[in-house]
Amino acid sequence: MQRKLLLATLSGVLYFLSWIGFGIWPLAFVCFLPLLWALRDTTPRQALKLGAWMGFVTHLGGYTWIVHLLTVFAFLPLPLAFLGYLLICAAQGFLFGVFSFLLRWACLRSGWRLAALLPVALVATEFVYPLLFQSYTGVALMPVLALVQIADLGGVLMLTALQALVNGALFDHLQSLGDKKVSPLGAVLASVAALTLSGAYGFWQLGRVEKAEKAAPQLRVGLAQPNVGELELHENPYASVRTLWSETAELQGRGAQLVVWPEVGFNTQPVRDGADGSLIQGGVPVSLIAGVERMGPKDIWNSAIAIDKSGQIGDHFDKIALLAFGEYIPGGEWFPQIYKWSPMSGHLSRGTSTAPLHLEGYRFATFICYEAILPRIVQSSMADHGDGRAHAMVNLTNDSWYGAGNEQEQHLMLAAVRAIEHRRWLLRATSTGISAFIDATGRVVQRLARNTQGVAVRDVPMMQGTTPYEVLGDWPGWLSLATLLLIRLRKPRRA
Numbered sequence: 001m002q003r004k005l006l007l008a009t010l011s012g013v014l015y016f017l018s019w020i021g022f023g024i025w026p027l028a029f030v031c032f033l034p035l036l037w038a039l040r041d042t043t044p045r046q047a048l049k050l051g052a053w054m055g056f057v058t059h060l061g062g063y064t065w066i067v068h069l070l071t072v073f074a075f076l077p078l079p080l081a082f083l084g085y086l087l088i089c090a091a092q093g094f095l096f097g098v099f100s101f102l103l104r105w106a107c108l109r110s111g112w113r114l115a116a117l118l119p120v121a122l123v124a125t126e127f128v129y130p131l132l133f134q135s136y137t138g139v140a141l142m143p144v145l146a147l148v149q150i151a152d153l154g155g156v157l158m159l160t161a162l163q164a165l166v167n168g169a170l171f172d173h174l175q176s177l178g179d180k181k182v183s184p185l186g187a188v189l190a191s192v193a194a195l196t197l198s199g200a201y202g203f204w205q206l207g208r209v210e211k212a213e214k215a216a217p218q219l220r221v222g223l224a225q226p227n228v229g230e231l232e233l234h235e236n237p238y239a240s241v242r243t244l245w246s247e248t249a250e251l252q253g254r255g256a257q258l259v260v261w262p263e264v265g266f267n268t269q270p271v272r273d274g275a276d277g278s279l280i281q282g283g284v285p286v287s288l289i290a291g292v293e294r295m296g297p298k299d300i301w302n303s304a305i306a307i308d309k310s311g312q313i314g315d316h317f318d319k320i321a322l323l324a325f326g327e328y329i330p331g332g333e334w335f336p337q338i339y340k341w342s343p344m345s346g347h348l349s350r351g352t353s354t355a356p357l358h359l360e361g362y363r364f365a366t367f368i369c370y371e372a373i374l375p376r377i378v379q380s381s382m383a384d385h386g387d388g389r390a391h392a393m394v395n396l397t398n399d400s401w402y403g404a405g406n407e408q409e410q411h412l413m414l415a416a417v418r419a420i421e422h423r424r425w426l427l428r429a430t431s432t433g434i435s436a437f438i439d440a441t442g443r444v445v446q447r448l449a450r451n452t453q454g455v456a457v458r459d460v461p462m463m464q465g466t467t468p469y470e471v472l473g474d475w476p477g478w479l480s481l482a483t484l485l486l487i488r489l490r491k492p493r494r495a
Contacts, residue, residue, distance in 0.1 A: 004038040008050045011035035012057025018140045019062055020413045021406025028140040032167040033174070035100070036114060040175075044105040051100025055093025063089060063133070065407040072231070072401075092131055099125040106484060111493045115187035118168030119161040120480045126160055127477030134373045135414065138163050142413045145443060146202030147195070151420040152467040155375055157476040159417075162198055166191045209423060209440050216461035219360060219392075221427055222251030222259040225435040227453035229400030233431075237268045240431070245282030247455045252286040254457050257360055259284075260429040263291040263369050263396040264302060270295035277307035285309045287359045289366065291396040291429075294318065299349035304366045304396050306357040315358055318351025319368040321377060354381040356390040362462050365390035365424070369397040372415035372428075375474065382422045382470060389470075391462035393424050398431040399450070408434050408450050416442045421469045425460050 011034040018027035035054050039047050066088055070081035103121035107114065126136055138159025141148050150158045169191035172184045226243035233240055244266070248259045266280050270293040280290050287309050294303035294316060301318035308314060354377065356363040365381035372378065372395040382390055395415055399408045412434050419426040419438045426438040433450025437458050448454045 004042070004050055005053060007034040007038035008054040009057050011038075012054040013061060015054070015058045015137075016061035019058075019135075019137075020139060020142070020410040021062060023140075023143060025140055025143045028137075028163050029166045030170065032118065032164070033171055035096075036118075036167070036171045039100060039104055042104060044101045044108070047104035048097045048101040050097075051103075052090075052094050052097030054100070055096030056090050057093070058096065059089035059093045060086075062406065062410075063092070065402040069401055088132065092133065092135075095125055095129040095131065098129060102484065106487050109492050110487045110490070113172050113184055113187045114168035115165055115172050115184070115190055116168070118171075119164040120483045122164045123157050123161050123476050124480035124484055127157060127474060127480065134370075135410075136160055136417075139414055139417060142416060142442065145441060146199050146206065148417070148442060149202035149205040149420060150198050151417055151442070152205070152423060152469050154472070154476045155421050155469050155474050156417045157474055161476055162194055165194050206441055212423075212463060212465075213440060213461040216463045218459040219362060219462055220255050220257045220457065221437075221460045222248075222254070222256030222455060222457040223427065223429045223435045223437070223448070224248055224251065224259060224261050224265070225430060225433060225448045225452070225454050225456075226262070226265065227432050227451060229432050230398060231400075233264070233267055240265050241268055241282075243453065245284065247453075248282065248284045248286060248288070251455050251457055252284050254455075256286060256457050258287045258289065260394055260427050261288065261290040261396070262429045262431040262435070263398040264293055265291045265396075265429075265431065267293060270300060271303070271305060271313070272296075275313060276311055277305070277313040278311035280305075281307060281311055289357060289359065289364065289394055289396070291368070291398075300347070301351055302348050302368055303351070304357065304368060304394070306359045306364075308359065315355070317353070317355075317357060317366040317368070319348070319371065320351045320354070321371050321374055322348055322350055323370050354383070355385045356381065357394070362392070363388065363390040364392055364394045364427075365422075366394045366396070368395070371395075372397065372418060372426075373411065375418070375421065378418045378422070379470065379473060382424070389464070389466060390424065391464065392460060393418060393422065393426045395426060395428045396430075397428065399434070400432040412436060412444070412447075416444065421467065423465065423467050424463055427460065 014027045014031035017024045018031050038050050066085045067081050070076045070084045099122050106117050136156045141159050169187040172187045176183045224244050224247040226240045228240040244261055251259050272295050281288055288307040290305055292303055292305055294301045303316050303318045305316045306314040356365045367381055416438050419440055420442040423440045428436045434447050436444050436447040439445050446456050448456055
């Protein structure tokens, strides 16, 4: 068993080294091999334990920023923060325990090759397993732009399926060599064909999308990054606003027709319905999408509001997926005293509408912070709400919660997949970085370095059309679940 644990540990290390942050992407195609070798001759229950350990190791290496989050914003002493880090890594990593259990169970019951079963088990698990910090295995392939264009066919789960197929086929081949059996030619050819076809499709799409971007009408957009983090916002609410006014004036002078502010960039006071937006703009006559706290009779929302160049407030979007312990505390509605113990935690209400914001004659699908990595919320935001699909996507966020670790790059690249899925530009404004323009192929074409103050301005194509993913949704997840059900219903193979 000790040897099997070492193999599972090795898989965990290879996985986080291949993923965003470290970004050694070729390891993505071999990171599961040690785990698969460890799972040989195990029961499903043993596989569950080995997979859970692999997932724990993976998150230990990739999510070190959790310690900063818990010490600085939850006010936990370092020993408790470290314990919380371990618990979160265990909970998140248990996804791989469930995946390993399903994989081993399906293998024993069906006898299929792992080239077929590995994508099914991993995609099904990623589709349904609840995570506090959402992630997807296939995002490790984002540096290989031609390969990831298949995300417009079936979303980010298609990337996970491709990576799993290659890992499974390699293992089938290596296992046959170890057992001195004939190599499973079909599995190897399937993985080669998948990589070849994905690459060919990607190169075609890169050219097609570039032509569509050039043909689309252009809107000059500016991004403002004040480099004012969450702690400073609480100590000096005007620090962000004054910087954003100055940056907005600079962007307007550089021809920006629309300026995007980060999440709750304006936080000197909540914005009430019917208020004038001139104060928020600071007297700069330019259209604005601003992150604010919006207040109703009983509720407060984390919102994005549209303000036209005359200062008139128009549409708003209220954040729907609130981040636990940052924007609300689970159970706080029953025990309000909890909020006094964690003064940096908000007490916000959830939004209910994903309708786009309208400005300058265009529609902008808008989502806030964490929502950019939740495909289903973005898909709903990109749906036709009565006057056509959005022309571009806007993400307002504040990544200062997570310190200077890998989280900011992870958040950026997880969000970039949305641009491929919907073939729209993503305009991302953050408080402390990384603000970026991401084109419709998922390429980061311009970025502002994290923990710096600055602006970026660019002509952005206002694109139209739809993608198979927008119509069909996460069909790879449903197909994988259906396949597991089929294996469950069919007669088990004889040992």
